[in-house]
Amino acid sequence: MGRPFDAVYLAAFYDRYGEAEWDRHERSAAHRVAFAVHAAFLRDHVQPGELVLEVGAGAGRFTIELSRLGARVHVGDLSPVQVELNRQHVDDVGASSSVVGRDVLDICDLSRFEDGTFDTVVCYGGALSYVRELAEQALGELVRVTKPGGHVLISVMSTLGTMRTFLPALTDEGRRFGLSHNERIFTTGELDRETNNGHEIKMYRWSELSALCKRHGELVAGAAANFLAASHDPAPFEALSEDEWDQLVSFELRLCREPGVLDAGTHILAAIRTPAPVSDEGVTHPR
Numbered sequence: 167m168g169r170p171f172d173a174v175y176l177a178a179f180y181d182r183y184g185e186a187e188w189d190r191h192e193r194s195a196a197h198r199v200a201f202a203v204h205a206a207f208l209r210d211h212v213q214p215g216e217l218v219l220e221v222g223a224g225a226g227r228f229t230i231e232l233s234r235l236g237a238r239v240h241v242g243d244l245s246p247v248q249v250e251l252n253r254q255h256v257d258d259v260g261a262s263s264s265v266v267g268r269d270v271l272d273i274c275d276l277s278r279f280e281d282g283t284f285d286t287v288v289c290y291g292g293a294l295s296y297v298r299e300l301a302e303q304a305l306g307e308l309v310r311v312t313k314p315g316g317h318v319l320i321s322v323m324s325t326l327g328t329m330r331t332f333l334p335a336l337t338d339e340g341r342r343f344g345l346s347h348n349e350r351i352f353t354t355g356e357l358d359r360e361t362n363n364g365h366e367i368k369m370y371r372w373s374e375l376s377a378l379c380k381r382h383g384e385l386v387a388g389a390a391a392n393f394l395a396a397s398h399d400p401a402p403f404e405a406l407s408e409d410e411w412d413q414l415v416s417f418e419l420r421l422c423r424e425p426g427v428l429d430a431g432t433h434i435l436a437a438i439r440t441p442a443p444v445s446d447e448g449v450t451h452p453r
């Protein structure tokens with residue numbers, strides 16, 4: 167492990183990144199497919215009227231999806247600029263009335279919220295990857311603020327899928343920084359700011375992520391985001407007809423939970439059901 171998680175550094179990074187965080191989801195067919203898989207995972211787990219905490223929410227793409235699902239959303243992010251962009255983008259589509267609160271916060275410390283406040287907690291796009299050695303503490307917080315029997319939905323960067331997608335760039339990195347650099351990425355999933363455009367993250371294998379989730383609740387679903395579409399050469403996917411596009415998304419949605427692909431997208435999603443309270447008789451009650 168390199169230097170410890172640095173919240174001030176990361177907030178400044180995402181402040182500078184700014185609007186690029188909103189644009190990222192449209193950057194390529196692979197990004198659009200990843201968005202579709204993440205949105206489908208929300209549809210599977212979020213019910214109309216639920217109170218949802220969305221953390222690491224960024225510029226608001228999934229805040230808007232949650233609003234479309236009829237959820238009431240409390241938005242949080244480490245970066246003040248992302249929180250403001252979230253307000254603007256949600257406003258632009260007329261979804262502000264779905265947002266019940268908006269805070270600058272760190273998922274490692276959600277002490278401002280009582281235990282069991284939210285029906286569902288969503289942490290998409292890697293905040294758990296960014297907090298690296300504090301992931302256990304952060305997931306503990308996400309679970310604590312979720313009602314017993316509710317869901318925590320997370321997505322993190324995938325070590326193997328990212329290596330596969332970016333193999334040409336990784337080969338180049340191995341030449342510049344030495345083969346031990348690539349060996350470290352392969353074994354730990356850790357990327358450091360010096361060699362990764364300022365991003366300091368831990369990527370996961372499914373085996374690591376599922377073990378982490380099971381220490382905090384019941385792992386009820388896992389999925390890979392963009393397995394087919396994350397190719398070395400994105401060019402062929404940029405000129406798909408509408409029918410071809412629909413079929414690609416349909417393939418991705420139908421294959422994304424297969425055990426053989428969980429490690430092979432750029433992101434891994436997981437749904438955790440939080441432990442139900444144990445009654446005096448030792449009988450658990452669903453919510």
Ligand SMILES: C[S@@+](CC[C@H](N)C(=O)[O-])C[C@H]1O[C@@H](n2cnc3c(N)ncnc32)[C@H](O)[C@@H]1O
Pocket residue numbers: 176177180187221222223224225226227228242243244245248271272273274289290291292293294296297
């Ligand atoms: C890649 S963006 C994802 C945004 C959005 N969830 C999405 O999937 O489109 C990661 C976001 O997580 C935020 N973030 C990173 N670490 C965080 C932490 N410890 N607590 C809260 N937010 C964090 C960043 O500021 C950034 O806005």
